[in-house]
Amino acid sequence: MSFDGLPPLREVIRAHGLFAKKALGQNFLFDLNLTAKIARSAGGLEGVTVIEVGPGPGGLTRALLSEGASKVIAIERDERCLSALAEISERYPGRLEVIPGDALKTDFAALVAGVSPVKIVANLPYNVGTELLVRWLTVEPWPPFYESLTLMFQREVAERIVAQPGDSSYGRLGVLAGWRTEARIVFDVPPQAFTPPPKVTSSVVHIVPRTNPLPVDGARLARVTEAAFGQRRKMLRQSLKSLGGEALLEKAGIDPTRRAETLSIEEFVRLAQCI
Template sequence: MSDIERPELTDAPARKALGQHFLFDPSILHRAALAAGPVKDRVVIEVGPGPGGLTRALLDEGAGTVIAVETDPRFAEALTLWPAARDGRLIVVQKDARKVNFEKLVNEAGATQPAMIIANLPYNVGTPLLVGWLKAGDWRGEMALMFQKEVAERICAAPDTDHYGRLAVLAQSATRPYISFTLPPGAFSPPPKVDSAVAVLEPLPADQRFQHIDQLEQITGAAFGQRRKMMRAALKPFAKKRGMKAEEWLQSVDIDPTARAETLTQDDFRRLAASLA
């Protein structure tokens, strides 16, 4: 993007109710734009572009089309005035991201390969958006998502570690997640109360992805909802609703009924979920 075409970022204050914390440092923004790999000629989804710092970095790095989903009309309307919006490289969708049909947007943008999702996510919607994207079909490719550091650690955690839980099991059923880099509160305006981190989630090969994430979500919710209990106790209400005895069900898929959720592996949870599919 030439300096003549280079748009100015929108000057408007962050709104706490929308979980907004903005990044302005160009070096950080370009690092985030490329955290999941080259964006050149790719369709990229960005949620919560705000003033447009990351949007501009994505366009600078050669993204073919950036689909910017922004619920705040102050920023959405300003982005529609950018040269890239006029020439079709920037598609602005003013809507709550939780109500967006992303697959439809990607298809309408004419994507020839899976779309990347790169975003400094608003803190109050990051986790539900991620869970929805994990369930997505082949339209969704690599993701680089800015979260609170603790959330990023939960996504990437291994079994039997402090941060391991439902989110790690779900994320690792469809992707290989890792933390690319972390940022202190002072990198943002206004500064949040905690550190942040960019989590990169690389799609697993098709033959390694788990196909029953809805069932996995239900089981992990029950298992980690009472994580200090043994699995036979934690899953007892869940199993009872389905006319099963928790201990017999666990034994049938080679899981020790006295184990606790945080010690179970991805394969253990997959066997449990697959038994319900």
């Protein structure tokens, strides 16, 4: 038995026939010390409702509950995992709500309407991680329904989230995250911690919303960054042609011969405001 009186994860996976499915972007974490470390990096969980995406066999779910989360709402699209999660639910009566379904079709704010504080903590499936993050960064109204995001990504994605202007990883994600939040990489997780081991290192990122980000329409900012970084080697007058090119840059007071990675977040916001 492990720290919470439930069987070790390897046994759970064997008992329920849960091999990881590549099509679902699954890589299972077996090390319960590591899942506890992820849960703790979300800050205090006493009295907090936690949303978890892709709990799989429930390693992180167990850590969140044992670290004191008052409730965990877990969204899982793989029906094979539901019986394993039901066992955790029995161990923590009334504290785990499992919602079978697709996170990309989930209205997260509606799940926790009227509830606070809320944190999102997840070892995100690789194939939906970035898209979910962009949705959480551009959600309205702001400040958002969550107090923080503690998420695991492939290391290269994590580096793009925390990148600053001039960094080789700086792009759309860095602008969107830097505009509305403060993001930092907390620690790395080696491939061998997972089953099956991915080909890359993973990183846990902790993201806290800013109370007063620069006012701009998130969809416009996303459009500008997408166009600018879509052709990052080209000058802005070329990459932003579809949005107004030189006229737009002149209006925003930005030199049209500059390239996307040299622009500050404030300058991207100015461009979006001028569209």
